[in-house]
Amino acid sequence: MSKILVVDDEPKSVKLLRLRLEEMGHQLSSAGALEEAKHKLSSELFDLLITDVRLPDGLGTELVTFGKNQNSSMPVIVITAYGTIQDAVEAMQAGAADFVQKPFELEAMAMLVKRALDSARIRDEHSYLMDQMFAGDKEVILVGSSAPMQQVRELVDKVAVSRSIVLLSGESGTGKELVAQAIHSHSTQRDHPLIKVNCPGIPAQLFESELFGHMKGSFTGAFETRKGKFELAGKGNILLDEISEIPLELQSKLLRVIEDRNFNRVGGTAEIRVEARIIAATNRDLAKMVQEGQFRDDLFYRLNVFPIELPPLRVRKGDIAETALHLLRRIGPACGLDAHEISDEAQAALKGYHWPGNVRELRNVLERAMVIAGGGTIEIDHLPLEIQEVTAIAAGDGFASQVDAYKKSLLIDTLRSTGWSKKNAAQSLGLSQRALSHYVTKFQLDDHRD
Ligand SMILES: Nc1ncnc2c1ncn2[C@@H]1O[C@H](COP(=O)(O)OP(=O)(O)OP(=O)(O)O)[C@@H](O)[C@H]1O
Ligand SMILES: [Mg+2]
Structure with missing residues (x-):
């Protein structure tokens, strides 16, 4: 459910929009004039603003800037009168996500709303992840002049510029995550995301959807189409942390994706290419887990291409x-x-x-x-x-x-x-x-x- 503010001075068109948007599961609030809208925008947080350009007390385009100042990630859809293309141009320049001309089809509007909300959510996720990434790699310094640490640094430099899968192992707290960040920030993909997946933190039934995304309605609770971590990582790096904790039946899914280099979103048919490089990390002895039948040997061999063992302190x-x-x-x-x-x-x-x-x-x-x-x-x-x-x-x-x-x-x-x-x-x-x-x-x- 998203909160949507509709600014329009025609009660009839607000009513129609309200019916349709509420049917889509959204919550609608409305304002009939510029000042009223400004008041609402400064006292409440909305996920989307839809505004008419011609309002009794001014131009709706003003609300684009005003709204963005209150909440920069809120998309705005502007409704312009037929033939006033200049209004639309101005609205888009001010940062509107889209515009629609009057009179509009209700279904066309429903689609614009959905598109604006979807892309805002994906942008949010992405910028959150990018923030995390930049917070993480501001200064990736691997301290230690001992021989084992020097060797780690050499391996990091070598593997960073390749696209090879990396397997980081080492006791807890030895710096596996830090090394993953170092690999990322030394790689040519450093301007792409570094996405971290904490494997034990994902419930088994959501694992596929977290990693590969899902289509709306593909399972109970899948209200929206969502990208998975592999898609979010794009051409960057994806850290599969504590990979030993992936349940056996899901290990085979991961193996298939690594081998085929493509996947489908849950409930989706389009094949999506894996472009990200995988960095796996573990504080357990995977080879031993393989012997004990707790980890798939074929997945282990796929991951163990470029192992880096972090020495304990x-x-x-x-x-x-x-x-x-x-x-x-x-x-x-x-x-x-x-x-x-x-x-x-x-x-x-x-x-x-x-x-x-x-x-x-x-x-x-x-x-x-x-x-x-x-x-x-x-x-x-x-x-x-x-x-x-x-x-x-x-x-x-x-x-x-x-x-x-x-x-x-x-x-x-x-x-x-x-x-x-x-x-x-x-x-x-x-x-x-x-x-x-x-x-x-x-x-x-x-x-x-x-
Ligand atoms: N060689 C190093 N130089 C500087 N700081 C380090 C080094 N190794 C680890 N650290 C720091 O130690 C802390 C733990 O490191 P990190 O989270 O990377 O460990 P980890 O191996 O992923 O641990 P866990 O298995 O518990 O997840 C972090 O604050 C990290 O910055
Ligand atoms: Mg860690």
Whole structure:
């Protein structure tokens, strides 16, 4: 349902329009003069404005500009008197979506209304997505001078300029989405959209329609014809995030689209070509899922053309200080605080921790620390206890104490995630229960139970 304002001083034509538009499921409001219309436009939000040019107190063309100032995405249809083509030209120049000459056929008007509303909605979706894309790629910086990160950057540069499907894998928070943005912004398609699809967020029964669009009336609830994400991505890139979560039966649909390079909207017959490049991302081991029969092997091979594996933060500890400073510069303005230094002790603690949540966890830890510190220098006591604890052991910089620090934080983490069930923790770490008990005593882990 859309809200439509009709501005016309002839009650009879308003009445006819009202009947037809309400029949289409829209809600209609009317005004008989320019001033009344302006009042309504400034106090309510409409999805569409239909206005006659000749009004008792002025020209309806004035409302085009006025209406657009109130709500720039509202389309306007202008009704001109027969033979006054100049009015129509002026209205279109002012930004009207369309015009119709009097006397008009009701059905022709119904069609114009539908067209204007459809294209406004698609434009809205598109500009929303473009906004998201530009917000996302303002500065895509992949920080890290370690060898594994350098390799990631090289792969990104190489694949960006190709049209090859990319498969990004890595633990949660390792930067898969950021890498997808980097690929997009380095590609020749960077002026086209980057569309992100969060696969687990889509209910299975809507999956096809989300991805490929649908025609009006193709299923209950399909009130309007809609483009899917593949169509919205156009010649750009489409990120299928957490692709492991697509149900098996839908995996075959996706596979077919990748193989045929075309698809139909749900309920549609026209074949639409896939022009977008697919970037798939996952934090699960797809090869293992294939072995276990949870992911189609043929789809996996199709996706695994150009794999990029993102290294966890703990295998590139040398990047932690640099990444932390980069993140602080990012977070500062967002919290209205300025902290750009990290004390040596706090840096050592950050380095000692094993970062199961990777860069995202580092970011969260720093954001919290910045708020606690209230700006200035981040000190060790601004960090969460589990990170402070690590350094108590890693006081020496030696290999053994670093390994101990790692073991300790890994054990604490696992115990927390199993609700301190020693049996389950031992199982998940592949340790005997005896070995686990040994560590619990050695590191006094029970002290960390909260
Ligand atoms: N190498 C990096 N340099 C700078 N910032 C990074 C880097 N890697 C990740 N980040 C930042 O860490 C946060 C998490 O990254 P991102 O969302 O890309 O991770 P992800 O792998 O998609 O995680 P998930 O699997 O949980 O969705 C973001 O704020 C991102 O900007
Ligand atoms: Mg992600």
